[in-house]
Amino acid sequence: MRRLGAAFAVLLVVLAGHAPAAHAEPRQFTFSWQFEEGDALRPRGGTTRGAPLTLATEPSDAWRAVQEPGISKFERDRRAILAMAGGYRTTFDFIETVGFTPGFTPSRPYQSWGTEHIYVVEDSGTFIRLQHIMVMFVADRDGKVQGPFVQKHWRQDWKYEDTDLHVFVGRNRWVYQTRTPDEVRGRWSQAVFQVDDSPRYESLGEWEHYGTYSAWTSGRTARPLPRRESTVRSDYQILEGINRHTLTPTGWVQEEENLKLVLDEHGQPHAETPYLARELGVARYEHVVDFDFSAGDRYWQRTREFWRDVRAAWDAVYAERETFEYLEEVDGQEMFVPLFEHAERLDGGEPYDASAAAEVIRATFARHLR
Template sequence: MKRFIFTLTLGSLLSTAFAQKSADIQAIKGQCGCHAITFKYAETFSPNREYKFKDRKEMGALEYVFVDEETPNKLVLMHLLVINDSTIIKHWREDWKFQNTDLLAYEQDAEWKYKALTAPQAKGQWTQQVFEVDDSPRYEGSATWFHADGRHVWDNTTDAPLPRREYTTRNDYNVMRRGNRIVITDYGYLHDQDNAKVLRTPDGEKIIAYEKGINDYHRVKEAACNSAKDWWTKHRTFWVDVRNVWGDLIAQKKGIQLEKKVDGKSLNQSLDDLSAAYLKAPKATAANKAEIKATIQKFLKNKELVGMK
């Protein structure tokens, strides 16, 4: 009798875990589609009474979000910006990994350190790994999806580089502590943020200001993003090779340190040059990855990465 009860209980647990994971995957995919987005940011409070709050920012965009790769424990979501129906910009990428124990933690000044989670810490959680336009690391965090009362929410706080809207105009802080809350809605999804702008020094850190961010994704007709689909068809092979080169480097668990510019160019500009050349004269994957690897190598400060000396 006891054995029967144990078997029944174990079966129920396995069934519950499967249902939870299935709901998680459905929620992650719920971010996909052609979206009209509004980005809104406002500073809300500062511990320094003399601090002068910066102007609020509000922007709009059309963005295509789609699953580019899927395995049982990983989903790769691509984000492509659509400008005037014809200009496409590879915006950013997010990898979702189930019960992932290997993370990169952002320090400051384009440096990420390897961080390990234990299996119990990662149990049932999904890591959202966010990557730059050039597929270099940006930020990542691990948390559990919650599904209750018709709501589907993932909530995590993690350190990140300065956002693009400020990294060329601000030098009073060097770390964005991002409170990321993803809420799946009936019209698309909401990226709700409660951020802290942190100045980190050898003596410690202090908060310069807090910020509220609201990125609201409203799904529109899929045809509005057809140009993005066509663009990705032409460019996918090159950028998947870039993604895989970065994957090999990150998998070495030695962290990443990057130069911002080499020979007057950013990494994104250098890879865009390679991409243009690839379109004119496609190469075999091995040759393409070798060129990509050599280009990324120029920007790496930590040359001790295997194969990068």
């Protein structure tokens, strides 16, 4: 397996898109700004090509389990969440559809892709934890397949009737908020975390089930700028969005409707120009068959104790503080770097030493949390 330097460089190309295409083939999109001339709105994003793969064409066993007659609404919700686990080809598409300012010029659409496996890390009935691990095989300029490149990706935690939320309010700050039992009855929270298990956003929503699909829709939720935006934009501070997760017979789809919100120096919406644009996003997770995710299995087996302790450190932050600031980058180094470096050594075969890991975690948190 390729190590952190090469692997992360490749995956940054996939996720953020800062390299030329191996073969500059046009990519498809359904709608854009029809009268914009030239290639100013040519999609940006990951430009690598992957190895050939086979998509599933038959409904999965997990999908069939969601459709089982006679089970409770709660159990059907649980099965829908668990059905998101498995191996996928994932595609990401984002485009600004409405501009709110005079002379608005849309930014370039974003497209990328990946192959990843989603693992069920925990299932205690009313709480389910899913961890995404990317496993990439990439074709070089000569068509030779390189890889596997493995990268711990994002995480999603689901909790039933959750009354305790940690909410992003902008300017690197999160605050603790509570909901009443009536407000959360029958609903699930989804908390989303970055690649290093730092918080991203959390929202409540309710699952709905129909004969051909199941869907969960969030409330409007503030979140920090994702990497695809933070690497190219500095003119707004919050991505305020509504998410919908839709389970299909052969995968699932995450749809986003996002508003780009500007904050003033006091952390409040800018009085004259609060919103710049509306953006739509679609992430499609399509089941793949006979794809070799074994490098991801091995990575998670060797590093899961370390990431468990990282999560425990975050749990302590949540328990001790009603508000905190998280600085993603300090003196040119992002928080994930020392954590990924330690995980890389474990993936390379180094035995897990809880004391050494605790010191890495302590030093990293001291540097990036306020």
